[in-house]
Amino acid sequence: MAGTLKEQDLLEIIRQQAQQFERLEAEYLALKAENARLKKRIEELERKNRKYAAPHSRGTRKADPKPSGRRVGEGEFTYKRAPIPQQITETVEVGVPNICSACGFSGALVFKRLDKAWMTELAAERAQQLTEYHVPVMVCPACGGTVRGLHADLAADQYGATAHRCGVRLKATLQVLHHEVGLPQRRLARVLQLTTGIRITQGTVTQSAQRLAAEGSPLAAHIQLLEADLRAAAYVHHDDTSWRINADQAWVSTFRSAQTVLFTANPQHTNVELRSVLGDAFQGVLVCDRFKVYDSKMLDQVRQQKCLAHLIRNADEIVVGEQKRPGRGHAYGIRLAQLFRDGIKLYQGYHDGLCTREEYRQQGEALTLRLEKLLSRAPLKTKANERLRLGILEQHLRGRVLLFLSDPEIPPTNNAAERSLRTVVMARKVSQCNKKAMTYMRIKSTVETARLREQDPVHALMAFRC
Numbered sequence: 001m002a003g004t005l006k007e008q009d010l011l012e013i014i015r016q017q018a019q020q021f022e023r024l025e026a027e028y029l030a031l032k033a034e035n036a037r038l039k040k041r042i043e044e045l046e047r048k049n050r051k052y053a054a055p056h057s058r059g060t061r062k063a064d065p066k067p068s069g070r071r072v073g074e075g076e077f078t079y080k081r082a083p084i085p086q087q088i089t090e091t092v093e094v095g096v097p098n099i100c101s102a103c104g105f106s107g108a109l110v111f112k113r114l115d116k117a118w119m120t121e122l123a124a125e126r127a128q129q130l131t132e133y134h135v136p137v138m139v140c141p142a143c144g145g146t147v148r149g150l151h152a153d154l155a156a157d158q159y160g161a162t163a164h165r166c167g168v169r170l171k172a173t174l175q176v177l178h179h180e181v182g183l184p185q186r187r188l189a190r191v192l193q194l195t196t197g198i199r200i201t202q203g204t205v206t207q208s209a210q211r212l213a214a215e216g217s218p219l220a221a222h223i224q225l226l227e228a229d230l231r232a233a234a235y236v237h238h239d240d241t242s243w244r245i246n247a248d249q250a251w252v253s254t255f256r257s258a259q260t261v262l263f264t265a266n267p268q269h270t271n272v273e274l275r276s277v278l279g280d281a282f283q284g285v286l287v288c289d290r291f292k293v294y295d296s297k298m299l300d301q302v303r304q305q306k307c308l309a310h311l312i313r314n315a316d317e318i319v320v321g322e323q324k325r326p327g328r329g330h331a332y333g334i335r336l337a338q339l340f341r342d343g344i345k346l347y348q349g350y351h352d353g354l355c356t357r358e359e360y361r362q363q364g365e366a367l368t369l370r371l372e373k374l375l376s377r378a379p380l381k382t383k384a385n386e387r388l389r390l391g392i393l394e395q396h397l398r399g400r401v402l403l404f405l406s407d408p409e410i411p412p413t414n415n416a417a418e419r420s421l422r423t424v425v426m427a428r429k430v431s432q433c434n435k436k437a438m439t440y441m442r443i444k445s446t447v448e449t450a451r452l453r454e455q456d457p458v459h460a461l462m463a464f465r466c
Helices: 002-049 168-181 185-196 202-212 218-231 271-278 308-322 330-351 357-375 383-397 415-431 437-452 457-462
Strands: 137-139 146-148 235-245 248-256 261-266 285-288 303-306
Touching: 168 185, 168 202, 168 437, 168 457, 185 202, 202 437, 218 261, 218 271, 218 437, 235 415, 248 271, 248 415, 248 437, 261 271, 261 415, 261 437, 285 415, 303 308, 308 330, 308 383, 330 357, 330 383, 357 383, 415 437, 437 457
Parallel strands: 235 285, 285 303
Antiparallel strands: 137 146, 235 248, 248 261
16 A cells, blocks of 8 residues: 555656646747847847948858858769850960970970860940931922821831930840849949940830830730730739839739739739739639638639648747747647648659659648648637637638649649749839839739740840830
């Protein structure tokens, strides 16, 4: 009997110690996270006091930083020859050496081979093509009206103060420098002058862009074709970012399929703008985040794949928040994030040829069971975890979380739309948005679609006689 009591006492002591250990571990993790946050805050304040330091500066350099480049014996290295230029404007014959730099021998050396090297340089005259048109101006003997000669390269109003204009290739190149390379419009004139000697004004660039993207223009008709391509696509990524039009709040939407990118500027952020592009009979899959716009009743019949990268981010944020509190509330977020990461890894593995379609289906069923087990739990103790569980459960019941497991061609993330918006966000920071949003979005859509289709954006814009 005494032995039994002692065993019970020992078990009780072990249980209490285990509870104390868990409590101390939770406190340790919370203190560790708080310590990391305070260190980061201290570094930010120190950088703010040192006004000469860059915003991303770490303050001190590493004592022994890693050298740049590939390590010896690691990775693949292939010798690539420089491409041979097609047009040679000048040939220089280099003199034959007669002294060996290794041993100092002086005399006739034995010929081994003839190497070729090239140097590309801007010509001193910075060559440009300037075409002069002699346009006859006639007078009608019947009414006395003036009649000008017509030419395909000239506009009807190209005379007088506006007689000198940029050609099609030059205007297309300027737009590509702005929309693809990211040069601000106010810098284009200076870059063009330095490289070619051509002098233009910023107004020239702006006005040519407005004429290119005007209503009824060939480019406007091309945008309608891009919208038709999106409506017929198997899946379309969609995302938004803030914008300003005439100092008013607006949004830029990006629609991206496998072969098409389309940007639109909208004064509102509702399902109306989304359906204006995709239409009410869209049969593909909409890849998007969990923003409330996509839960509209008008989109009930649209199949959706919620971005797993956003769900991972939501779960990770809860894990960080729960680490500051005692208990094991952060474990739920860790399990959810790991499940979604496994789903992305399965999708990538299938497209890399690491598993067959049948293996993809079987592993997908296992992931579905794991998710249903996590979502069918009793109400969780922490509000953040319960809110996340209910939000994901609602989307899962509508078949919008693991839809990509039924068709491996459906992407599980919305990263494609995020990448498309990246250049728009950079332009927003540089230019503080613009007044002619429609012009910008139409040209931007044409340039980005040409890039996605591996076409030359300059040639793509030249086709519209910009």
